[in-house]
Amino acid sequence: QKEVEQNSGPLSVPEGAIASLNCTYSDRGSQSFFWYRQYSGKSPELIMSIYSNGDKEDGRFTAQLNKASQYVSLLIRDSQPSDSATYLCAVSYNTDKLIFGTGTRLQVFP
Amino acid sequence: ETGVTQSPTHLIKTRGQQVTLRCSSQSGHNTVSWYQQALGQGPQFIFQYYREEENGRGNFPPRFSGLQFPNYSSELNVNALELDDSALYLCASSLGGLVGMSSYNEQFFGPGTRLTVL
DSSP states (O other), rough: OOOOOOOOOEEEETSSEEEEEEEHHHHHHHEEEEEEEOTTSSSSSEEEEOOEEEEETTTTTEEETTTTEEEEEEEEOOGGGGGOOEEEEEEESSOEEEOOOOOOOEEEEE | OOOEEEEOSEEEETTTTTTTEEEEEEEOOOOOEEEEEEEEEEEEEEEEETTTTTEEEEEEOEEEEEEETTTTOOEEEEOOOOGGGGGEEEEEEEEOOOOTTTTTOEEOOOOOOEEEEE
């Protein structure tokens, strides 16, 4: 059973702080890794994709991948109340499907 | 560039009925994947269509079926609805078939169809 694990939270951080979201996966054959943001009652929105070990930065977001430890993380710098949402980690083993974690709820308070 | 669209937005059915959900893929995309998201859970993969052929299926019974049209839009059909089928149904489009390109399987979701089975 291929699994993706996330802490359900909520993760509460003050405005302006760094939010750190973590995800582990079980299958070493995983090739592609994604972070989606989902606001309550809305559909998931792709915010980051990462394919090789190391860091990938896009604005206030940094994705980190460590395939040896089967670990992927998302850092959100200068967190804003508008970042409050559920963050879904997804892993792809080939082109046909994404396997999602249950998501981590992030709360950014003023 | 046109994004992924889905219809209807909401749907209420009774147990035993059949339902058809529709999805139009993002402009330029040839692959559509369907997911079911129960409350408080991550999306679960149902199946994927690439160039009108089923290209992978998750752990869902045969009463979940689909098809893809030449314009790459897609339908999800669910027969003999059960109470547990109540969920948000998500369609995602992507540009498949480009082996070796790093972004070839980024999937972009539509707004979803909220199905309630009574």
